[in-house]
Amino acid sequence: MSAFWKYLAGRFLIFIITVFIAVSVVFFVPRYLPGDPLSAIYAKLGNVGGGATSEALVAEYRQRFGLDKSLIDQYVSFWKELLQGNLGYSIASFPTRVSFILRQAIPWTVGLLTFTTLVSWVLGSLLGAMVGWSDGRSRVLRTLVPIALVLYTTPYYILAILLVFLLAYQWPIFPLSGAYTLGADKGWNLAFAEDVIRHGALPALSIILVSLGWWFLSMRSLIIAEKGQDYILWAEAKGLSRRRIFWTYAFRNALLPQTTGLALSIGHIIGGALITEAIFAYPGLGYVIYTSITRLDFPVIQGAILILIVTVAAANLIIDMLYPFIDPRIRFGGDRQG
Amino acid sequence: MAVASMEQIPEPVALEKRENIVIRLLRNRKFAWGSLIFLAIGLSAVIGGMAVEPAQRRTGAYPQKMAPSTESLALIMGTTTLGQSVSVQWTQAVPNSMKVGLIAASIGTVVGALVGLIGGYFGGKPDAVLRIVVDVFLSVPSLLFLILIASLLRGVGVTEMALIIGAFAWAWPARAVRSQTLSLKERPFVRVAKLSGMGNLEIIIRELLPHMFTWLGANFLNAFIAAILAESALSIIGLGPTRDMTLGIMIYWSLNFGAIIQNMWWWWLTPVVTLMVLFLSLYTIHLGLDEVGNPRLRSQT
Numbered sequence: 001m002s003a004f005w006k007y008l009a010g011r012f013l014i015f016i017i018t019v020f021i022a023v024s025v026v027f028f029v030p031r032y033l034p035g036d037p038l039s040a041i042y043a044k045l046g047n048v049g050g051g052a053t054s055e056a057l058v059a060e061y062r063q064r065f066g067l068d069k070s071l072i073d074q075y076v077s078f079w080k081e082l083l084q085g086n087l088g089y090s091i092a093s094f095p096t097r098v099s100f101i102l103r104q105a106i107p108w109t110v111g112l113l114t115f116t117t118l119v120s121w122v123l124g125s126l127l128g129a130m131v132g133w134s135d136g137r138s139r140v141l142r143t144l145v146p147i148a149l150v151l152y153t154t155p156y157y158i159l160a161i162l163l164v165f166l167l168a169y170q171w172p173i174f175p176l177s178g179a180y181t182l183g184a185d186k187g188w189n190l191a192f193a194e195d196v197i198r199h200g201a202l203p204a205l206s207i208i209l210v211s212l213g214w215w216f217l218s219m220r221s222l223i224i225a226e227k228g229q230d231y232i233l234w235a236e237a238k239g240l241s242r243r244r245i246f247w248t249y250a251f252r253n254a255l256l257p258q259t260t261g262l263a264l265s266i267g268h269i270i271g272g273a274l275i276t277e278a279i280f281a282y283p284g285l286g287y288v289i290y291t292s293i294t295r296l297d298f299p300v301i302q303g304a305i306l307i308l309i310v311t312v313a314a315a316n317l318i319i320d321m322l323y324p325f326i327d328p329r330i331r332f333g334g335d336r337q338g
Numbered sequence: 339m340a341v342a343s344m345e346q347i348p349e350p351v352a353l354e355k356r357e358n359i360v361i362r363l364l365r366n367r368k369f370a371w372g373s374l375i376f377l378a379i380g381l382s383a384v385i386g387g388m389a390v391e392p393a394q395r396r397t398g399a400y401p402q403k404m405a406p407s408t409e410s411l412a413l414i415m416g417t418t419t420l421g422q423s424v425s426v427q428w429t430q431a432v433p434n435s436m437k438v439g440l441i442a443a444s445i446g447t448v449v450g451a452l453v454g455l456i457g458g459y460f461g462g463k464p465d466a467v468l469r470i471v472v473d474v475f476l477s478v479p480s481l482l483f484l485i486l487i488a489s490l491l492r493g494v495g496v497t498e499m500a501l502i503i504g505a506f507a508w509a510w511p512a513r514a515v516r517s518q519t520l521s522l523k524e525r526p527f528v529r530v531a532k533l534s535g536m537g538n539l540e541i542i543i544r545e546l547l548p549h550m551f552t553w554l555g556a557n558f559l560n561a562f563i564a565a566i567l568a569e570s571a572l573s574i575i576g577l578g579p580t581r582d583m584t585l586g587i588m589i590y591w592s593l594n595f596g597a598i599i600q601n602m603w604w605w606w607l608t609p610v611v612t613l614m615v616l617f618l619s620l621y622t623i624h625l626g627l628d629e630v631g632n633p634r635l636r637s638q639t
Contacts, residue, residue, distance in 0.1 A: 014470065014473045014474065014477060017470060018474045018478055022478060025483065025486070026486065029487065029490060149621070150618070153563075153618050153621045154614060154617070155570070155571070157570070157574055158610050161593070161598070161610055164598055165603070169598055169599060169601075176599070264476065266479075267480075267481075267482070268479060270479055270482075271479045271480075271481035271482065272571075275574055275575060278574065279574070279593070286575075289575065290576065293485075293576045294576055298489070298490070301485070301486065301489050305482050305483075305485060305486045308479075308482050309478050312477065312478060312479060313477055316477045
């Protein structure tokens with residue numbers, strides 16, 4: 001087996017183990033932690049119905065959620081259902097399936113995250129590389145460093161709160177919350193698209209600004225590190241143009257750790273986006289989790305978390321599979337520590 | 339993301355240079371200013387908290403929705419919709435948030451260093467297993483697991499919160515310390531130590547660990563920031579220690595009562611500004627530490 005395939009197999013193993021552990025944690029933790037996932041329902045039903053009817057209802061719930069079977073049976077059927085894409089029922093809005101609730105939320109999260117991550121990563125890497133390469137000779141470029149530092153140290157939700165205050169309350173340019181005007185004609189028309197963009201602008205801006213600072217700083221220090229390398233000196237001695245050295249030598253080499261950074265922070269980006277969505281009441285997975293927490297709707301929380309974990313693991317796997325195309329050392333079996 | 343910058347542990351500083359590291363740290367302007375601001379926030383909250391009477395903490399102890407006024411220290415940051423003093427809440431929130439950072443960062447750094455040192459030094463099967471566990475931990479955002487666990491353990495206190503966050507903070511240091519241990523253990527000074535009859539444990543503690551102090555210190559700061567971040571993120575979506583007061587919980591209540599649209603800026607701005615200043619000060623300390631521990635950086639920044 002060549003080093004390339006060995007590398008891919010190793011990455012795939014990590015993916016499988018991650019998914020396996022995530023599913024097991026989602027399954028076992030609720031069952032071993034104090035507090036029955038149904039105790040919330042007891043309380044709720046006790047308030048509404050009271051007496052014998054509520055007990056019958058709880059028994060019905062127990063059976064429907066499979067809590068009366070043995071743990072191993074439950075675990076096996078949990079996997080079976082999962083593989084068929086069935087995540088169970090929502091407790092708060094009972095006959096609704098979890099998968100139905102999540103399916104409505106996912107496009108919003110995916111759209112918001114793909115757009116903001118691409119924009120901030122590309123923009124941050126280019127700006128950071130330019131500033132790192134220019135040695136701080138340009139005053140304009142030099143002022144970008146402290147700005148990026150402040151942006152990077154600002155948590156997503158804080159920037160989100162500040163933006164809501166400034167651009168939705170103080171100067172109401174953008175709507176306070178939501179992803180579209182309620183009652184708007186949903187469909188592929190220009191008016192709705194404009195509405196969606198106007199609503200998405202603030203959440204997107206808050207995510208882009210924060211991650212931009214990070215990509216900028218990381219690329220800047222990567223380029224500075226590359227600049228001191230012997231091969232750059234050698235390229236200079238050969239008389240190559242600075243532009244050529246920058247693009248085909250320094251930038252390309254710094255791009256690999258920068259891509260690793262992207263892979264490693266996908267989870268972090270998603271985590272931050274969840275909170276941002278909650279603040280803007282943006283109807284993606286983060287907002288679904290937020291509302292489910294207040295309604296004690298555990299199946300929905302678990303389903304959403306599970307989908308997110310599998311997505312992050314899959315995204316990591318895909319990026320790992322792209323590495324060999326960026327870094328020939330993996331393709332041809334060089335050594336890679338770590 | 340804060341930890342991603344620390345993928346590589348800098349080359350160990352030669353021993354004779356490390357002896358005056360405390361003096362060099364204090365002489366570093368970034369380190370000194372960062373520490374000063376951090377301590378100022380912490381001390382003023384602790385001292386203020388000692389001056390607060392229990393009655394002042396009660397709901398309705400003050401008029402409702404009052405804008406900040408200079409009448410008394412309790413009113414200097416205004417009051418909430420429920421008639422609580424924001425500055426009194428602040429004196430409880432800051433130490434609690436710092437407590438979360440301290441506990442979680444200590445757990446993460448100590449456990450991470452142990453796992454990394456032992457795994458890297460001894461190798462073999464336990465190391466292979468640990469590596470996979472670390473890879474899994476790193477490939478999944480800990481916030482997701484934290485949301486899951488916190489949502490099941492409703493009503494956690496500050497300490498429990500810190501412990502849960504700490505349980506997810508060790509994977510990064512473990513990986514970095516491990517790879518550093520792998521390269522250090524092949525160096526001549528470790529071989530000399532082995533030949534001179536030092537035990538494995540002694541080599542780890544006396545020969546390997548000292549090389550990582552600067553890095554572990556920087557990691558501790560990162561973990562501290564990450565823990566406060568995680569706590570406030572969880573708090574904002576309603577999973578924080580709602581019976582206690584932390585900076586995240588302050589934001590949670592202010593947003594819950596619609597402080598932004600009611601123009602009660604003092605309520606939400608107080609925890610928001612405090613968090614930002616805390617993060618900036620910790621980050622400045624980190625930069626200072628980096629400059630002292632990794633002299634190559636000094637000329638460039």
